[in-house]
Amino acid sequence: MKMKFVLVVMSSIFLGTPAAFAVNPDEVLKDPVLEERAREISKEVRCVVCQNQSIDDSNAQLAKDLRLLVRERLVEGDSDAEVMDYLVARYGEFVLLKPRFALHTLFLWGGGPIVLLLGGFFLWRSSRKKKDAPLKSAAGIKPLSAEEKAALDKLMSSE
Amino acid sequence: MIIEIGHYALILALVVAAIQSVFPVWGAVHSDHRLMGMAPGLAVLMFLLTCVSFGALTWAYLNSDFSLLNTYQNSHSDKPLIYKISGVWGNHEGSILLWVLILVLFGALVAVFSRNIPQRLRAATLGAQGWVSFAFLLFVIVASNPFTRISPAPLQGTGLNPMLQDVGLAIHPPILYIGYVGFSIVFAFAAAALILGKLDAAWARWVRPWILVSWIFLTLGIAMGSYWAYYELGWGGWWFWDPVENASFMPWLTGTALLHSAIVMERRDALKVWTVFLALLTFSLSLLGTFLVRSGVLTSVHAFAVDPARGLFILAILLIFVGGSLTLFAWRAPLLRQGGLFAPISREGALVLNNLFLTTACAAVFVGTLYPLVLEAFSGDKISVGAPFFNLTFGPIMVPVLILMPFGQLLAWKRGDALGVSQRLTTAFILSVLATVALVWFMGVSTTSIMTAFGFGLAFWAIFGSLWEIVDRSQLFKVSLGRSLARVKGFAPTVWSSVLGHAGLGVTVLGIVTTLAFESERVEVMRPGDTLEQNGYHITYEKSWTQNGPNYEELVSRYTLRKGGNVVDIMEPSKRAYKASGMPMSETSIATFGFSQVYFATGDTDANGGIVTRIYFKPLITLIWIGTLFMSLGGVIALLDRRLRVGAPVSARKRKSKTASVTAATPTPAE
Numbered sequence: 001m002k003m004k005f006v007l008v009v010m011s012s013i014f015l016g017t018p019a020a021f022a023v024n025p026d027e028v029l030k031d032p033v034l035e036e037r038a039r040e041i042s043k044e045v046r047c048v049v050c051q052n053q054s055i056d057d058s059n060a061q062l063a064k065d066l067r068l069l070v071r072e073r074l075v076e077g078d079s080d081a082e083v084m085d086y087l088v089a090r091y092g093e094f095v096l097l098k099p100r101f102a103l104h105t106l107f108l109w110g111g112g113p114i115v116l117l118l119g120g121f122f123l124w125r126s127s128r129k130k131k132d133a134p135l136k137s138a139a140g141i142k143p144l145s146a147e148e149k150a151a152l153d154k155l156m157s158s159e
Numbered sequence: 160m161i162i163e164i165g166h167y168a169l170i171l172a173l174v175v176a177a178i179q180s181v182f183p184v185w186g187a188v189h190s191d192h193r194l195m196g197m198a199p200g201l202a203v204l205m206f207l208l209t210c211v212s213f214g215a216l217t218w219a220y221l222n223s224d225f226s227l228l229n230t231y232q233n234s235h236s237d238k239p240l241i242y243k244i245s246g247v248w249g250n251h252e253g254s255i256l257l258w259v260l261i262l263v264l265f266g267a268l269v270a271v272f273s274r275n276i277p278q279r280l281r282a283a284t285l286g287a288q289g290w291v292s293f294a295f296l297l298f299v300i301v302a303s304n305p306f307t308r309i310s311p312a313p314l315q316g317t318g319l320n321p322m323l324q325d326v327g328l329a330i331h332p333p334i335l336y337i338g339y340v341g342f343s344i345v346f347a348f349a350a351a352a353l354i355l356g357k358l359d360a361a362w363a364r365w366v367r368p369w370i371l372v373s374w375i376f377l378t379l380g381i382a383m384g385s386y387w388a389y390y391e392l393g394w395g396g397w398w399f400w401d402p403v404e405n406a407s408f409m410p411w412l413t414g415t416a417l418l419h420s421a422i423v424m425e426r427r428d429a430l431k432v433w434t435v436f437l438a439l440l441t442f443s444l445s446l447l448g449t450f451l452v453r454s455g456v457l458t459s460v461h462a463f464a465v466d467p468a469r470g471l472f473i474l475a476i477l478l479i480f481v482g483g484s485l486t487l488f489a490w491r492a493p494l495l496r497q498g499g500l501f502a503p504i505s506r507e508g509a510l511v512l513n514n515l516f517l518t519t520a521c522a523a524v525f526v527g528t529l530y531p532l533v534l535e536a537f538s539g540d541k542i543s544v545g546a547p548f549f550n551l552t553f554g555p556i557m558v559p560v561l562i563l564m565p566f567g568q569l570l571a572w573k574r575g576d577a578l579g580v581s582q583r584l585t586t587a588f589i590l591s592v593l594a595t596v597a598l599v600w601f602m603g604v605s606t607t608s609i610m611t612a613f614g615f616g617l618a619f620w621a622i623f624g625s626l627w628e629i630v631d632r633s634q635l636f637k638v639s640l641g642r643s644l645a646r647v648k649g650f651a652p653t654v655w656s657s658v659l660g661h662a663g664l665g666v667t668v669l670g671i672v673t674t675l676a677f678e679s680e681r682v683e684v685m686r687p688g689d690t691l692e693q694n695g696y697h698i699t700y701e702k703s704w705t706q707n708g709p710n711y712e713e714l715v716s717r718y719t720l721r722k723g724g725n726v727v728d729i730m731e732p733s734k735r736a737y738k739a740s741g742m743p744m745s746e747t748s749i750a751t752f753g754f755s756q757v758y759f760a761t762g763d764t765d766a767n768g769g770i771v772t773r774i775y776f777k778p779l780i781t782l783i784w785i786g787t788l789f790m791s792l793g794g795v796i797a798l799l800d801r802r803l804r805v806g807a808p809v810s811a812r813k814r815k816s817k818t819a820s821v822t823a824a825t826p827t828p829a830e
Contacts, residue, residue: 024762024771025684046543051457052401054545057394097545104540111526112552116519123511127503155361 023056027064029071038071041083045070046097054097162227165215166306169256172208172263173296175201179266179289183282187355195282199270202285205292206267213247213260216305220247226312229253229305235318235739237710245329246319251453251469252305254332258449259295261336265344265369266292276365283351284344291343294476302472318739321711327387331380335407338377339445342410344369345417346442349435350484353491358435363425366438368798370421374414375794381407382787393745393760395680395775397783400549402457405528406448412521413441416514418794422653423510427572429499430511432492437514439484443477444521450477456532502574509567509575516560523552561617561668564661565624569631587627591619602677602778614672621665628658656797663789670754670782677778684769694776696757697721703770711735713746716761716770720750727752732759754779 023042029035042056047063055063055070066087073083087095099105107114144152179201186194219227220243223236233250234243248254266288273281299305348366352358384404389397398404417437423430451457454470501507527544534540565587569580595615599607630636632654633643681693685700692698701717715733719726732748748759755778762771 023682025682028682044545044547046545052399052543052545057396092541094541094543097543098547098551099542099544104534104538105530105542108526108530108534108542108544108548109552111530112519112523112556115522116515116556119515119518123515155364 023067024064027067027071029075034071034074037080038067038074041070041074041080042067044084044097045087046095048091048095161215161218162224162306162308165212165218166304168208168211168215169296169300169306172205172212173293173300175205175208176289176293176296179205180286180293181289182286183289184286184354187279187283187286187351190279192278195278198282198285202263202266202270202288205289206263209256209260209263209296213256216253216256217244217247220244223316224312225314225316226308226310227305228307228309231309231313231316233319234316235710236315237739238319238324239709241326241329242319242324245323248332249319249323249328252299252303254336255295255299255303255453256305257333258336258340259292259299261333261340262288262295262343263292265341269344269347269369273365279355280348280351280357280362280365283354284347287347287350287354288344291347291480294479298469298472298476302469316739318710318737321735321737321740321742321744322391324710324737325387325391327383327391331383331387334376334383335380338373338375338380338414339407339410339448341369341373341376342414342438342442342445345373345438346484349438350487352435353487356491356494358431358495360425360428363421363434367418367421367425370414370418370438371794371798374411374418375791375798377407377411377414378787378791378794381411382784382791386784390747390749390758393747394773395678395758395760395777397674397780400527400546402528403452405524405549406451409521409524409528410441410444410448412517412524413437413444416517416521417441419510419513419517423499423507427499427501427507429497429501429507430514431497432495433514435492435495436488439488443481443484444525446473446477446480450474451528501572504570504577505575506567506570506572509563509570512563513560513567516556520553520556520560523556524549527552557668558617561621561665564621564664565627568625568628568657568661583631584624584627586630587623588620590623591616594619594623598673602673607676611672611676614676615669618665618669618672621668622662625658625661625665628654652796652800656793656800658793659796660790660793663786663791663793665786666782666789667784667786670779670784670786673779674777674783678780679776681772681774683772684765685772686767686769693774695722696727696776698772698774700770700772703764708735710739711737711744714761714764716772718748718759718772720757728757730757730759732761734761751781754781754785756780 023039029038039056043054045055045066047053047055047058047060047066049060049062050058053063055066070083070087073086078086084096093099099108101109179198182194183198183201185191186197216227216229218224219230220234221240223230223234223243225231225234229250229252233253234246238246242249246253248257266285269281269288270285345366348362348369352362381404384407385397388399389395417434420430420434420437424434450470450473454473456470499507527548531542531544534542565584566577566580569583570577595612598615598619599612629647629650632650633646635643638646679694681691683689683691685691687700687702690697690699697720699719699721701719703714703716705712705714707713713733713735715731718730718732720728720730728750730748730750733746735744735746736742737744745760745762750757750759755776758775758777760773762773764770
């Protein structure tokens with residue numbers, strides 16, 4: 001967050017834009033349906049000179065240019081996917097805030113599911129193991145020694 | 160002179176940390192009571208020395224002593240008093256000193272308040288805390304020294320970043336750090352248990368208060384940071400999945416898992432190895448967060464220093480502690496006996512699932528935060544991972560958590576009855592369906608998507624399902640009202656904490672879903688006298704004027720907010736220019752109606768007297784933060800549980816009188 005604060009400040013200083021906000025009234029399309037699509041696309045496109053900001057949030061000049069570009073393509077009849085492809089062709093995959101699923105992003109998309117599957121598998125296996133040998137391990141537990149029992153009683157009798 | 164005393168105290172603290180790192184641990188391993196007995200005194204001494212040091216730096220800020228490089232770069236004599244104080248931690252060196260101060264504070268708290276835990280465990284814990292303290296004190300002195308002088312001393316400082324001149328900054332970092340750094344003591348307890356090879360249910364009882372304290376502060380710190388960003392940034396966002404946010408969110412997720420697994424360990428002596436692992440992991444993630452934020456590895460112009468030497472130093476600390484603790488874990492954990500058997504469908508089983516999902520959620524955030532860095536380092540490919548990715552990967556994992564939560568509260572320990580619990584929850588389910596239908600109807604059936612309705616349902620299920628624990632345990636409608644009330648009075652505090660914590664999460668989710676689905680915004684160039692209509696409000700732009708603040712000049716714009724012809728509020732957002740830096744800043748103006756907010760920010764002015772006005776309507780948005788308050792309150796109540804006090808902060812006098820009365824009333828078995 002703090003980083004964002006600074007970015008707003010920095011971008012307004014270094015990029016020479018006044019401290020404006022993201023989408024300005026003059027950019028908005030007449031057609032509300034197209035404008036809504038433009039906004040949805042903008043949320044997934046990175047302002048490439050900013051740190052972790054979508055062009056929808058950013059006040060950098062480049063973000064504004066990209067917002068206008070997105071709207072231009074939509075007005076010309078591009079589908080959402082075509083607009084994205086166009087941006088990726090021009091600016092590279094870096095422009096997407098949600099990377100495409102591919103070989104080099106395998107672990108990015110797979111990271112969470114892998115942990116879930118491994119964890120689930122481990123739990124399943126240990127629950128089976130427990131079912132197999134509940135008596136054996138129960139027999140293996142030593143009863144509390146007198147000392148331990150006294151300590152436990154002391155703990156349990158509130159304080 | 161005061162500065163030199165502060166500097167010297169810091170070096171002495173480092174020496175104390177070195178002694179504390181070695182001798183108490185040696186004593187604990189070799190049963191040397193004299194060496195073990197050193198630990199509490201050293202911990203308190205180290206805290207006092209760091210206090211002196213921190214006090215000296217604060218003194219420099221209060222007196223605008225610009226002979227310090229740090230004050231020169233981050234302060235200004237015109238600054239209001241509160242920002243002179245908060246300016247101490249509004250920069251890299253000062254904030255890392257605050258970090259260390261809180262670190263040694265926790266050590267001192269353990270030294271003072273944990274007299275009744277076994278001497279060996281306490282000595283080893285304080286020793287392990289000494290390692291962390293030593294590493295960070297060394298870092299402050301060698302690579303981030305706030306006591307560097309400049310000569311000749313400038314007459315005026317360059318001022319604090321205006322973004323940080325806000326009450327939020329005064330309180331947000333200390334609270335967040337207490338949470339972040341508090342887990343260091345949990346880490347130290349875990350390391351001590353591994354060193355001593357002794358881990359039992361009592362350990363969980365001694366550690367749980369420290370987990371709770373850290374968790375409460377981390378929860379509040381994150382929530383506060385979110386609200387701060389919301390009103391300060393001026394575009395209505397409240398969570399950005401920014402790496403800096405993720406850095407504090409990851410330890411929160413594993414810390415929440417730890418909170419739950421420690422309960423299982425305390426009650427049932429199960430999940431011991433896992434709990435210790437989570438304790439190590441949570442603090443490792445705190446360290447990772449510190450590394451991410453401080454090192455400049457995020458290739459960003461961050462508010463704090465970007466210095467490769469510092470980055471490498473913290474990376475070394477990170478690797479030593481993560482590597483060291485994992486090694487210790489791999490070496491010693493197999494020696495720990497597993498206990499406490501339970502069936503898959505049981506309270507323990509539900510808590511294990513909770514841990515699985517929270518850990519998965521943390522893994523998703525972890526991968527998303529670090530993957531771009533790793534990919535770029537190894538292949539040179541640059542990719543971006545932002546909010547759309549996290550929403551897609553993190554969101555779905557929360558669905559089973561919310562669905563299963565109420566079941567967990569009602570399932571019995573050891574062996575539960577899933578069908579029976581479902582039957583007991585039927586009424587809560589019906590209530591949440593009714594509430595969902597009512598809310599969808601209120602918001603408009605045609606504008607509500609299926610996903611939104613499902614989100615409402617989840618939130619209400621979490622709320623009603625959690626609250627149902629009260630009805631279920633008090634046997635309401637089954638026994639007489641008087642007996643139910645008597646049962647409610649007799650509830651253990653843990654009942655209230657699980658009810659509040661879980662219902663609070665439901666409230667937060669309700670706020671998130673409603674805001675995401677129904678927020679609207681209006682951006683217009685307005686001229687004085689212009690009126691626009693949105694969401695049933697008539698908004699009139701009255702006028703703008705300039706005025707002077709203590710260290711800035713601002714352009715204030717006034718808007719009148721009307722509903723049904725009546726004035727409901729006057730909004731005065733402004734744009735500020737700070738004198739010291741010339742930086743522009745936008746101050747938002749927010750009106751709260753019930754749980755919803757209308758949010759105003761102004762942008763550029765044009766030649767014809769028009770001003771860009773941004774108005775956001777945020778339905779039920781305050782529930783997001785209100786829910787976190789409930790969660791924290793649940794934590795506070797859990798902390799009040801008498802059973803936890805075995806190792807928790809209790810004043811010595813109170814404890815003495817209590818034990819005295821207990822021994823007088825009931826003859827306790829001889830020790």
